[in-house]
Amino acid sequence: xxxxxxxxxxxxxxxxxxxxxxxxxxTTMRAVQWFRKNSRGSLINLFYLASGTKENGRLKSAFDxxxxxxxxxxxxxxxxxxxxxxxxxxxxxxxxxxxxxxxKLSVKP
Amino acid sequence: EAAVTQSPRSKVAVTGGxxxxxxxxxxxxxxxxxxxxxxxxxxxxxxxxxxxxxxxxGDIPDGYKASRPSQENFSLILELAxxxxxxxxxxxxxxxxxxxxFGEGTRLxxx
Numbered sequence: 001x002x003x004x005x006x007x008x009x010x011x012x013x014x015x016x017x018x019x020x021x022x023x024x025x026x027t028t029m030r031a032v033q034w035f036r037k038n039s040r041g042s043l044i045n046l047f048y049l050a051s052g053t054k055e056n057g058r059l060k061s062a063f064d065x066x067x068x069x070x071x072x073x074x075x076x077x078x079x080x081x082x083x084x085x086x087x088x089x090x091x092x093x094x095x096x097x098x099x100x101x102x103x104k105l106s107v108k109p
Numbered sequence: 110e111a112a113v114t115q116s117p118r119s120k121v122a123v124t125g126g127x128x129x130x131x132x133x134x135x136x137x138x139x140x141x142x143x144x145x146x147x148x149x150x151x152x153x154x155x156x157x158x159x160x161x162x163x164x165x166x167g168d169i170p171d172g173y174k175a176s177r178p179s180q181e182n183f184s185l186i187l188e189l190a191x192x193x194x195x196x197x198x199x200x201x202x203x204x205x206x207x208x209x210x211f212g213e214g215t216r217l218x219x220x
Contacts, residue, residue: 006151033208041197041214048208086151088209096142096167097201097209099151 004089006100013107018075021103023087025068030092032063032070037084077107115200115212122219128187130215132200140203141183145196190219
């Protein structure tokens with residue numbers, strides 16, 4: 001079965017508001033990475049965490065290995081934040097990241 | 110600058126033909142990976158490699174072979190391309206405790 005369950009699959013926000021994306025893991029992961037897919041289809045690295053939280057501008061990510069989840073918080077959403085966001089997590093047995101199915105974010109005026 | 114370069118960036122292949130996707134990294138990373146992404150889905154792991162001359166099956170290896178002739182190069186081979194293998198393919202490289210780096214993707218269309 002899938003090791004990474006990402007939710008929601010789609011999210012609509014008005015400019016200036018915020019929300020959170022979440023990835024739950026069915027096994028213990030040792031690191032998580034969050035990406036946004038840009039308009040050209042490339043994966044843009046947002047965060048890489050082995051524990052705790054990281055913040056960059058209007059984005060903040062948290063990873064709790066013990067509780068088996070990670071979150072990506074977006075505040076003060078802007079139109080250019082629209083896109084598809086993925087989490088990818090590395091299990092302890094090997095380094096191969098496994099991906100969530102993605103969250104399609106639409107930010108509206 | 111660290112980089113993962115995929116070639117070609119896009120390809121149209123015929124059903125039953127052979128396709129080779131190439132990946133080259135300049136990061137001195139031990140680990141390399143091949144994924145495919147289908148519309149509406151996340152990336153799924155096809156094959157990966159820990160070291161040159163060795164490859165491992167990922168979660169969806171059927172219909173694909175991989176080759177790691179050197180630390181820098183990792184190829185994905187479709188011996189008999191099928192319609193269901195139309196997708197965007199991503200290569201990545203990493204070392205333990207470091208964020209994996211991804212290539213720009215290869216868009217493959219099998220007709």
